[in-house]
Amino acid sequence: MKTKAIVPPKLADPCNQDVKIKAQKVILGFKKEVVEFIIRLRILRIVLRHFKNPLKVLKILKTLDSNRRKISGPGRVNKFIKINGRYFWNLYIPGSNSLAFDRFFEGEINRISPILKKTNRFSNIFIAFTKKCPLKCEHCFEWDVINKKEKLRLNDIQTIIKKFQLKGVAQVQITGGEPMLRVDDIVEMVQSSHNVTDFWVLTSGFNLTYANAQKLKLAGLTGVVISLDHFDPDRHNMFRGYKNSYQWVEEAVKNSIDSNLVTALSICVTKSFVSESNLMRYAELAKKLGVSFVQVLEPKSLGHYSGKNVQLPPDQEKILEEFFLKMNFDKRFRDFPIITYHGYYQRRVGCFGAGNRHLYIDTDGDIHPCPFCPAKAGNALEDSLDYSLPVLQSKGCQLYNDTNIR
Structure with a gap:
């Protein structure tokens, strides 16, 4: 069966033109340290919703950080991207200050130590x-x-x-x-x-x-x-x-x-x-x-x-x-x-x-x-x-x- 040909849109300008584009906001230096602290605090609160034993909480936090280093490299997060009040540092982790972020980390915590509520699969x-x-x-x-x-x-x-x-x-x-x-x-x-x-x-x-x-x-x-x-x-x-x-x-x-x-x-x-x-x-x-x-x-x-x-x-x-x-x-x-x-x-x-x-x-x-x-x-x-x-x-x-x- 023949399919209708797809006609690409006409472009008004040549492909070598200079396109003026604004950069998305990168958070560095002291501001980055503050944002990282707030994000770590948010993750701690997510852990504390499900576990009260201080030793278990500490073990989960250490494992989360160890897993991050294995996946993303040995260093600390060096920068964040701020868009619409959310902070991103990984293409496949939802930005902070969102339900998607909280559910993502509940899913990762559940992989370390099972929690009672339904989590991200x-x-x-x-x-x-x-x-x-x-x-x-x-x-x-x-x-x-x-x-x-x-x-x-x-x-x-x-x-x-x-x-x-x-x-x-x-x-x-x-x-x-x-x-x-x-x-x-x-x-x-x-x-x-x-x-x-x-x-x-x-x-x-x-x-x-x-x-x-x-x-x-x-x-x-x-x-x-x-x-x-x-x-x-x-x-x-x-x-x-x-x-x-x-x-x-x-x-x-x-x-x-x-x-x-x-x-x-x-x-x-x-x-x-x-x-x-x-x-x-x-x-x-x-x-x-x-x-x-x-x-x-x-x-x-x-x-x-x-x-x-x-x-x-x-x-x-x-x-x-x-x-x-x-x-x-x-x-x-x-x-x-x-x-x-x-x-x-x-x-x-x-x-x-x-x-x-x-x-x-x-x-x-x-x-x-x-x-x-x-x-x-x-x-x-x-x-x-x-x-x-x-x-x-x-x-x-x-x-x-x-x-x-x-």
Whole structure:
């Protein structure tokens, strides 16, 4: 069956124009110390709601801090991002001063020592909102289904979200395809969901106009993760398969920041890209654009990369780890965006997918360990999660199981 061609919006200006963008607020120095103290106090209060034994409380707090260091690196939190009265320091932890933050930490506390009340089952879930996309990205993991007939309607997705909110989920990451092709459905879905969950959109920047960013913000969206796979406009456009995709990113970042959405860039780092100089040039651009976070993803041999040798060698993994630690903990880079690099903790403590802390729901509603690990374990719309989740956990993560941790 033929599908209607997706026509990208016309852009008025060339992609090399200077776009004036304000940076999101970074909290440093003494103010950072005050914010950190307040956040630690809030976490202490959450622990004290459930435990009164001082020794147990101390043990839980120490374990939480130990877990943070294993996941995020050995140093203290070096900076916070303040947006809408909330403080963020990790792309996958809800900002403080919110119910989502409290429920997230109740879930983490429950992993250390069980508590009586119902807690978050997941840190986050990824849900593919559409098969449609105007791009032909080099690394697309959904390549085999792109632009085929849709299966999930809005009410189907709302049903799935409600199921997972009943199980407890701190964050929902809306992906695709290109989810901004269904921006009105996203608005309605976010509006109809409980406010104890943070919602994010993962996009190429397509259709993220100021008007759409405002609609998403008013609906209750927390933030946007925008893919930018090179600091050079031509190379990014080539990677994405469209001549103006770099300009989409510039305009989307500006519109997101102007709408007070938490704003992040995401890059898939290929073998040809990974070097200290390239990473620093990308970080400089991210700082100039004013984003709060940069997410670094490693390429996986699936989708459009299926059968290709794209896995990074150990020496490049080391470069990425050193970059991650330097940017987040070296005082020289305190005013740069916070780096999220999943490979760092995956090689130390294992993957958080496969129903551990997150999972992936594809465009047919099928449940998988994560976006980069296809292994169906039931259908989120048709099957009971009480059946699907144990199946998912029994399969585990194919890429980062216990034998791969080092």
